[in-house]
Amino acid sequence: MSKYKKIRPTESELEILQVLWEHGPSTVRFVNDQLNEDREVGYTTTLKLMQIMAEKELANRDTSQRTHIYSPAVTEAETQHNLLTQFVDRTFKGSAMKLVMQALGNHNASEAELDEIKALIEEIETKQKK
Secondary structure: OOOOHHHHHHHHHHHHHHHHHOOOEEEEHHHHOOOOOOOOOHHHHHHHHHHHHOOOOOOOEEOOOOOEEEEOOHHHHHHHHHHHHHHHHHHOOOHHHHHHHHHHOOOOHHHHHHHHHHHHHHHHHHHHHO
16 A cells, blocks of 8 residues: 555644644644644643544654653655545546646636746646656
């Protein structure tokens, strides 16, 4: 099985991963405080989620000290890749073109954004020719 298939965080787990990616190894208390900036989350809920994440190998837990420290076991890039791949497969039957067309059709892209998209397309075409 591909490593990308293993990365399936829930929305709550993804919120925790985002805290860990941004701030690095952290205690449950710190993560919980960060989550509470956006919405109220109980400490025990955060603790349980982080314990589950360690079991699912989404997070590493350092138990060498009294206060356990958690760190992400998956990178932000590989998680984004996995989630996007799953989304495109399920929602657009694997068609990146349909995804881009939907995104551009529902969003008034600025001239700068369109220029970036064109540059990205040129970069991809150049790589494919090599």
